[in-house]
Amino acid sequence: MIDAVDRRLFLGALGAAAVAGLASRAYALAPPTGGFVMWHSPGCGCCLEWAKRVEAGFGRRLPIVEVADMARVKSAQGVPDYLQSCHTALIGGYVVEGHVPVADIQRLIATGSKTIHGLAVPGMPAGSPGMDVGHDRKQPYKVFAFSRDGRRVTVSEHG
Incomplete structure (x- = not known):
């Protein structure tokens, strides 16, 4: 559950200046040492741009x-199913789903929240990081923080 304190801390951090070949199926699911990894489908170029x-x-x-x-x-x-996008990552101890801006990830890490499980940008909105290559089209999108039990809260809006 995302409690009010964590939500306030995280939303407060958002208002602050930005904080400065598959070897086996088991490896595909278990994060390597350090928990800094991205999984994606072969051939998905937008994921590589986000990376x-x-x-x-x-x-x-x-x-x-x-x-x-x-x-x-x-x-x-x-x-959660309703927050899924094209790639999934582990960064700083948090799950990052889809085209989440780096500044939002850094802000979450700075909060040290124990109740937020991760951040997500559902779908593949035009203009989001990695989806902004080769065109000028932009659509508004939201970044959601989510808990282990699937609850979510909007933490930023872009575009």
Whole structure:
């Protein structure tokens, strides 16, 4: 459950300045040491564009695992069906689903929330990080924080 204190902390942090080949099926579901990884379907270029943003924002390489069965990964990582997108990542101890802006991820990590399980941008909105390459089209989208039991709260809006 996302309690009022965590929600206030997280929403307060959002208002602050930005904080500065698959080896086996088991590997596809278990995060490598450090919990910094992205899973995506083979051939999905927007995921790779998003990964470049994460690498630039965190100053380190994001290991990428190509997986044919993304539904299994999403289930294993606790991503609710209604928040799913094309790729799933673990960053800073949190699940990150879809085209979440790096600044939103950094703000969540800065809060240290124990009740927020992750962030999600459902679908693949035009203009979101990774979906902004090769065109000028932008659509508004929301970033949701979600708990392990599937509750969600809007934490930012973009576009």
